[in-house]
Amino acid sequence: MNTTSNANEANDANRTGTGTAWGGRRTDAPQDTDGTTGRRPPGGFAGEIASEWTKLWSVRAPGLALLAGLVITAVFAYYYASIARINELPVQPVGNAAAASAVVTQFAFVVMATVAVTSEYSTGTIRATLLWVPRRHRVQAAKALVVGAVAGVGGAAFAAVGTAVAWGAFEGRASFAAGTALGQVLAVGVYQGLVAVLAVGVAVATRHPAGALSILAALLWALPSVLLGLGGDSLAAMNDRMPYGAGDHFMRAGSTAPYSSATAVLIVAAWAAAAYSAGLYVLRRRDA
Numbered sequence: 001m002n003t004t005s006n007a008n009e010a011n012d013a014n015r016t017g018t019g020t021a022w023g024g025r026r027t028d029a030p031q032d033t034d035g036t037t038g039r040r041p042p043g044g045f046a047g048e049i050a051s052e053w054t055k056l057w058s059v060r061a062p063g064l065a066l067l068a069g070l071v072i073t074a075v076f077a078y079y080y081a082s083i084a085r086i087n088e089l090p091v092q093p094v095g096n097a098a099a100a101s102a103v104v105t106q107f108a109f110v111v112m113a114t115v116a117v118t119s120e121y122s123t124g125t126i127r128a129t130l131l132w133v134p135r136r137h138r139v140q141a142a143k144a145l146v147v148g149a150v151a152g153v154g155g156a157a158f159a160a161v162g163t164a165v166a167w168g169a170f171e172g173r174a175s176f177a178a179g180t181a182l183g184q185v186l187a188v189g190v191y192q193g194l195v196a197v198l199a200v201g202v203a204v205a206t207r208h209p210a211g212a213l214s215i216l217a218a219l220l221w222a223l224p225s226v227l228l229g230l231g232g233d234s235l236a237a238m239n240d241r242m243p244y245g246a247g248d249h250f251m252r253a254g255s256t257a258p259y260s261s262a263t264a265v266l267i268v269a270a271w272a273a274a275a276y277s278a279g280l281y282v283l284r285r286r287d288a
Contacts, residue, residue: 045138045141045142048133048138048139048142049142049145049146051129051132051142052116052142052143052145052146053146055116055120056112056116056146056147056150059115059119061111061112061115061119062112062115062116062150065108065109065111065112065115066108066112066150066154068108069105069107069108069109069154069158070157070158070161072101072104072105072108073098073101073105073158073159073161073162074161074162074165076097076100076101076104076105076162077097077098077100077101077161077162077163077165077166077169078097078165078166078169080096080097080100080101080166081094081097081165081166081167081168081169081170081173081174082169084097084170084173084174085169085170085171085172085173088173089173091173091174091175092173092174092175092253092254093174093175093176093177093180093181093184093253093254094163094166094167094170094174094175094176094181095159095163095180095181095183095184095185095253096174096184096252096253096254097162097163097165097166097169097170097174098158098159098160098161098162098163098166098184098185098188099159099184099187099188099248099251099252099253100248100252101158101159101162102155102159102188102191102192102244102247102248102251103221103244103248105155105158105192106191106192106195106220106244107216107217107220107221108154109147109150109151109154109155109192109195109196109199110195110196110199110213110216110220111213112147112150112151112196113147113151113196113197113199113200113203114199114202114203114209114212114213114216115209116143116146116147116200116203117143117200117203117204117207117212118203118206118207118208118209118212121207121208122209136280136283136284137280137283137284139283140200140204140276140279140280140283143200143204144196144197144200144201144276147196147197147199147200148193148194148196148197148200149193150196151192151193151195151196152189152190152192152193152196153189154189154192155188155189155190155191155192155193156185156186156188156189156192157189158188158192159184159185159188159189160185163181163184163185180253183253184251184252184253187250187251187261187265188251190250190265191247191250191251191265191268194243194247194265194268194269194271194272195220195243195247195268195272197272197275197276198216198243198271198272198275198276199212199216199275200275200276200279201272201274201275201276201277201278201279201280202215202216202275202278202279203279204279204280204282204283205275205278205279205281205282207282219242219243220243220244221244223242224239224242224244224245227239227242227245237258240257240258240259241267242271243267243268243271243272246263246264246265246267246268247264247265247268249261249264250264250265250268
Protein backbone atom coordinates (compact mmCIF):
# COMPACT_ATOMS: atom_id res chain seq x y z
CA MET A 1 0.00 0.00 0.00
CA ASN A 2 2.80 2.44 0.90
CA THR A 3 4.66 1.65 -2.35
CA THR A 4 1.55 2.35 -4.43
CA SER A 5 0.92 5.60 -2.59
CA ASN A 6 4.50 6.81 -3.05
CA ALA A 7 4.39 6.05 -6.78
CA ASN A 8 1.10 7.94 -7.20
CA GLU A 9 2.52 10.95 -5.36
CA ALA A 10 5.64 10.93 -7.54
CA ASN A 11 3.58 10.74 -10.72
CA ASP A 12 1.35 13.59 -9.57
CA ALA A 13 4.41 15.68 -8.76
CA ASN A 14 5.94 15.03 -12.18
CA ARG A 15 2.74 15.99 -13.98
CA THR A 16 2.40 19.23 -12.07
CA GLY A 17 6.09 20.10 -12.27
CA THR A 18 6.44 20.59 -8.48
CA GLY A 19 8.42 17.56 -7.43
CA THR A 20 11.29 15.34 -8.48
CA ALA A 21 11.34 12.56 -11.03
CA TRP A 22 12.69 9.07 -10.39
CA GLY A 23 16.37 9.29 -9.49
CA GLY A 24 15.95 12.67 -7.80
CA ARG A 25 16.10 14.96 -10.91
CA ARG A 26 13.96 18.03 -10.50
CA THR A 27 11.43 18.86 -13.20
CA ASP A 28 10.56 22.37 -12.12
CA ALA A 29 13.69 23.96 -13.67
CA PRO A 30 12.92 26.64 -16.24
CA GLN A 31 12.56 25.37 -19.80
CA ASP A 32 13.15 27.57 -22.83
CA THR A 33 11.74 27.18 -26.33
CA ASP A 34 14.47 24.87 -27.62
CA GLY A 35 14.11 22.41 -24.77
CA THR A 36 17.37 23.15 -22.96
CA THR A 37 17.55 23.85 -19.26
CA GLY A 38 18.74 27.08 -17.74
CA ARG A 39 19.51 28.78 -21.08
CA ARG A 40 17.52 31.18 -23.17
CA PRO A 41 18.14 31.89 -26.87
CA PRO A 42 19.41 35.41 -27.62
CA GLY A 43 16.78 37.99 -28.36
CA GLY A 44 16.72 41.28 -30.24
CA PHE A 45 19.21 41.96 -33.00
CA ALA A 46 21.64 39.37 -31.61
CA GLY A 47 18.95 36.74 -32.00
CA GLU A 48 18.33 37.82 -35.58
CA ILE A 49 22.04 37.51 -36.36
CA ALA A 50 22.09 34.05 -34.81
CA SER A 51 19.06 33.09 -36.88
CA GLU A 52 20.64 34.33 -40.11
CA TRP A 53 23.84 32.47 -39.30
CA THR A 54 21.87 29.25 -38.87
CA LYS A 55 19.89 29.80 -42.06
CA LEU A 56 23.06 30.55 -44.05
CA TRP A 57 24.52 27.13 -43.28
CA SER A 58 21.23 25.24 -43.53
CA VAL A 59 21.67 24.90 -47.31
CA ARG A 60 24.62 23.45 -49.22
CA ALA A 61 25.23 26.29 -51.66
CA PRO A 62 27.25 28.59 -49.34
CA GLY A 63 29.65 25.84 -48.32
CA LEU A 64 30.09 24.67 -51.91
CA ALA A 65 30.64 28.25 -53.07
CA LEU A 66 33.35 28.81 -50.47
CA LEU A 67 35.07 25.54 -51.37
CA ALA A 68 34.99 26.48 -55.05
CA GLY A 69 36.35 29.93 -54.23
CA LEU A 70 39.29 28.45 -52.32
CA VAL A 71 40.21 26.13 -55.18
CA ILE A 72 39.84 28.86 -57.80
CA THR A 73 42.00 31.23 -55.77
CA ALA A 74 44.83 28.71 -55.56
CA VAL A 75 44.63 27.83 -59.27
CA PHE A 76 44.38 31.45 -60.44
CA ALA A 77 47.23 32.64 -58.19
CA TYR A 78 49.48 29.82 -59.45
CA TYR A 79 48.57 30.66 -63.05
CA TYR A 80 49.20 34.39 -62.53
CA ALA A 81 52.61 33.76 -60.98
CA SER A 82 53.55 31.24 -63.65
CA ILE A 83 52.71 33.68 -66.46
CA ALA A 84 54.76 36.39 -64.75
CA ARG A 85 57.71 34.02 -64.48
CA ILE A 86 57.47 32.70 -68.06
CA ASN A 87 57.15 36.18 -69.56
CA GLU A 88 59.87 37.52 -67.25
CA LEU A 89 57.73 40.39 -66.06
CA PRO A 90 59.24 42.92 -63.62
CA VAL A 91 59.44 41.82 -60.00
CA GLN A 92 56.23 42.65 -58.17
CA PRO A 93 54.76 42.06 -54.68
CA VAL A 94 53.72 38.44 -54.27
CA GLY A 95 50.30 39.50 -52.97
CA ASN A 96 49.36 40.83 -56.40
CA ALA A 97 48.60 37.27 -57.51
CA ALA A 98 45.97 36.83 -54.80
CA ALA A 99 44.61 40.33 -55.44
CA ALA A 100 44.24 39.57 -59.16
CA SER A 101 42.35 36.35 -58.39
CA ALA A 102 39.55 38.40 -56.80
CA VAL A 103 38.14 39.10 -60.28
CA VAL A 104 37.05 35.44 -60.30
CA THR A 105 36.74 34.45 -56.65
CA GLN A 106 34.43 37.36 -55.86
CA PHE A 107 31.65 35.37 -57.51
CA ALA A 108 31.93 32.68 -54.84
CA PHE A 109 30.81 35.28 -52.32
CA VAL A 110 28.27 36.71 -54.75
CA VAL A 111 26.63 33.27 -55.04
CA MET A 112 26.72 32.80 -51.27
CA ALA A 113 25.07 36.19 -50.64
CA THR A 114 22.49 35.70 -53.38
CA VAL A 115 21.46 32.28 -52.08
CA ALA A 116 21.20 33.61 -48.53
CA VAL A 117 18.46 35.95 -49.72
CA THR A 118 16.71 34.31 -52.68
CA SER A 119 16.42 30.85 -51.07
CA GLU A 120 13.92 32.33 -48.61
CA TYR A 121 11.84 33.84 -51.39
CA SER A 122 11.86 30.66 -53.48
CA THR A 123 10.70 28.53 -50.53
CA GLY A 124 8.31 31.11 -49.08
CA THR A 125 10.06 31.12 -45.69
CA ILE A 126 10.58 34.86 -46.02
CA ARG A 127 6.98 35.25 -44.82
CA ALA A 128 7.83 33.52 -41.56
CA THR A 129 11.01 35.57 -41.21
CA LEU A 130 9.12 38.84 -41.59
CA LEU A 131 6.41 37.59 -39.23
CA TRP A 132 8.99 36.92 -36.53
CA VAL A 133 10.87 40.16 -37.23
CA PRO A 134 8.38 42.78 -38.47
CA ARG A 135 11.07 45.46 -38.66
CA ARG A 136 12.28 44.72 -42.14
CA HIS A 137 15.38 46.86 -42.00
CA ARG A 138 16.66 44.66 -39.19
CA VAL A 139 16.15 41.53 -41.29
CA GLN A 140 18.24 42.92 -44.12
CA ALA A 141 20.85 44.31 -41.74
CA ALA A 142 21.29 40.92 -40.08
CA LYS A 143 21.66 39.19 -43.45
CA ALA A 144 24.18 41.75 -44.69
CA LEU A 145 26.19 41.61 -41.48
CA VAL A 146 26.43 37.81 -41.42
CA VAL A 147 27.17 37.42 -45.11
CA GLY A 148 29.59 40.35 -45.14
CA ALA A 149 31.51 39.00 -42.17
CA VAL A 150 31.80 35.52 -43.69
CA ALA A 151 32.94 37.01 -47.01
CA GLY A 152 35.45 39.27 -45.30
CA VAL A 153 37.05 36.49 -43.28
CA GLY A 154 36.83 34.06 -46.20
CA GLY A 155 38.31 36.57 -48.65
CA ALA A 156 41.28 37.23 -46.38
CA ALA A 157 41.84 33.51 -45.86
CA PHE A 158 41.65 32.86 -49.60
CA ALA A 159 44.15 35.67 -50.23
CA ALA A 160 46.58 34.19 -47.70
CA VAL A 161 46.38 30.80 -49.44
CA GLY A 162 46.78 32.42 -52.86
CA THR A 163 49.83 34.35 -51.69
CA ALA A 164 51.48 31.20 -50.36
CA VAL A 165 50.78 29.28 -53.58
CA ALA A 166 52.01 32.13 -55.78
CA TRP A 167 55.30 32.54 -53.89
CA GLY A 168 56.58 29.18 -55.11
CA ALA A 169 55.25 29.65 -58.64
CA PHE A 170 56.92 33.05 -59.06
CA GLU A 171 60.36 31.45 -58.55
CA GLY A 172 62.08 34.70 -57.72
CA ARG A 173 59.96 37.02 -59.88
CA ALA A 174 58.19 38.43 -56.81
CA SER A 175 59.16 40.34 -53.70
CA PHE A 176 57.92 39.65 -50.20
CA ALA A 177 57.45 42.20 -47.44
CA ALA A 178 55.41 41.09 -44.45
CA GLY A 179 53.64 44.42 -44.04
CA THR A 180 52.71 44.70 -47.71
CA ALA A 181 51.54 41.09 -47.93
CA LEU A 182 49.42 41.41 -44.79
CA GLY A 183 47.93 44.67 -46.04
CA GLN A 184 46.94 43.04 -49.32
CA VAL A 185 45.38 40.05 -47.55
CA LEU A 186 43.28 42.39 -45.42
CA ALA A 187 42.41 44.54 -48.44
CA VAL A 188 41.08 41.51 -50.30
CA GLY A 189 38.98 40.62 -47.25
CA VAL A 190 37.52 44.13 -47.05
CA TYR A 191 36.72 44.15 -50.75
CA GLN A 192 35.03 40.74 -50.67
CA GLY A 193 32.98 41.75 -47.64
CA LEU A 194 31.74 44.87 -49.42
CA VAL A 195 30.93 42.85 -52.54
CA ALA A 196 28.85 40.47 -50.42
CA VAL A 197 26.86 43.38 -48.95
CA LEU A 198 26.35 44.74 -52.47
CA ALA A 199 25.08 41.31 -53.55
CA VAL A 200 22.65 41.17 -50.63
CA GLY A 201 21.16 44.50 -51.70
CA VAL A 202 20.77 43.42 -55.33
CA ALA A 203 19.27 40.05 -54.30
CA VAL A 204 16.74 41.69 -51.97
CA ALA A 205 15.76 44.11 -54.73
CA THR A 206 15.33 41.44 -57.43
CA ARG A 207 14.21 38.53 -55.20
CA HIS A 208 15.24 36.08 -57.92
CA PRO A 209 18.60 34.28 -58.23
CA ALA A 210 18.87 34.53 -62.01
CA GLY A 211 18.06 38.22 -62.03
CA ALA A 212 20.43 39.02 -59.17
CA LEU A 213 23.33 37.03 -60.62
CA SER A 214 22.83 38.58 -64.06
CA ILE A 215 23.02 42.10 -62.66
CA LEU A 216 26.02 41.30 -60.49
CA ALA A 217 27.91 39.54 -63.28
CA ALA A 218 27.35 42.51 -65.57
CA LEU A 219 28.38 45.03 -62.90
CA LEU A 220 31.42 43.20 -61.54
CA TRP A 221 32.82 41.55 -64.67
CA ALA A 222 31.11 42.09 -68.04
CA LEU A 223 30.90 45.87 -68.05
CA PRO A 224 34.48 46.42 -66.77
CA SER A 225 35.76 43.98 -69.42
CA VAL A 226 33.96 45.91 -72.15
CA LEU A 227 35.25 49.26 -70.91
CA LEU A 228 38.85 48.08 -70.79
CA GLY A 229 38.53 46.16 -74.05
CA LEU A 230 37.34 49.19 -76.00
CA GLY A 231 40.17 51.28 -74.62
CA GLY A 232 40.39 55.04 -74.35
CA ASP A 233 41.05 57.35 -71.42
CA SER A 234 37.40 58.19 -70.82
CA LEU A 235 36.34 54.52 -70.66
CA ALA A 236 39.31 53.69 -68.44
CA ALA A 237 38.29 56.53 -66.13
CA MET A 238 34.75 55.13 -66.07
CA ASN A 239 36.10 51.71 -65.16
CA ASP A 240 38.04 53.28 -62.28
CA ARG A 241 34.67 54.28 -60.80
CA MET A 242 33.19 50.79 -61.10
CA PRO A 243 33.21 48.44 -58.08
CA TYR A 244 35.88 46.05 -59.33
CA GLY A 245 37.94 48.78 -61.00
CA ALA A 246 38.24 50.66 -57.72
CA GLY A 247 38.62 47.42 -55.78
CA ASP A 248 41.51 46.30 -57.96
CA HIS A 249 43.33 49.57 -57.27
CA PHE A 250 42.66 49.07 -53.57
CA MET A 251 43.95 45.48 -53.44
CA ARG A 252 46.91 45.60 -55.83
CA ALA A 253 50.21 46.95 -54.51
CA GLY A 254 51.95 49.46 -56.75
CA SER A 255 48.73 50.38 -58.56
CA THR A 256 48.79 53.46 -60.77
CA ALA A 257 45.32 54.59 -59.74
CA PRO A 258 44.31 58.24 -60.20
CA TYR A 259 43.26 58.32 -56.53
CA SER A 260 44.38 57.01 -53.15
CA SER A 261 43.60 53.62 -51.62
CA ALA A 262 41.22 55.29 -49.19
CA THR A 263 39.27 56.79 -52.09
CA ALA A 264 39.25 53.42 -53.84
CA VAL A 265 37.66 51.60 -50.92
CA LEU A 266 35.16 54.44 -50.46
CA ILE A 267 34.05 54.00 -54.07
CA VAL A 268 33.41 50.30 -53.47
CA ALA A 269 31.62 51.11 -50.22
CA ALA A 270 29.45 53.66 -52.03
CA TRP A 271 28.35 51.03 -54.55
CA ALA A 272 27.57 48.61 -51.71
CA ALA A 273 25.58 51.29 -49.87
CA ALA A 274 23.62 52.18 -53.00
CA ALA A 275 22.71 48.53 -53.66
CA TYR A 276 21.84 48.00 -50.00
CA SER A 277 19.57 51.06 -50.01
CA ALA A 278 17.82 49.90 -53.19
CA GLY A 279 17.17 46.50 -51.63
CA LEU A 280 15.85 48.06 -48.44
CA TYR A 281 13.52 50.32 -50.41
CA VAL A 282 12.02 47.32 -52.24
CA LEU A 283 11.80 45.26 -49.06
CA ARG A 284 9.82 47.97 -47.32
CA ARG A 285 7.53 48.73 -50.26
CA ARG A 286 6.62 45.29 -51.55
CA ASP A 287 4.83 42.38 -49.94
CA ALA A 288 6.76 39.22 -49.19
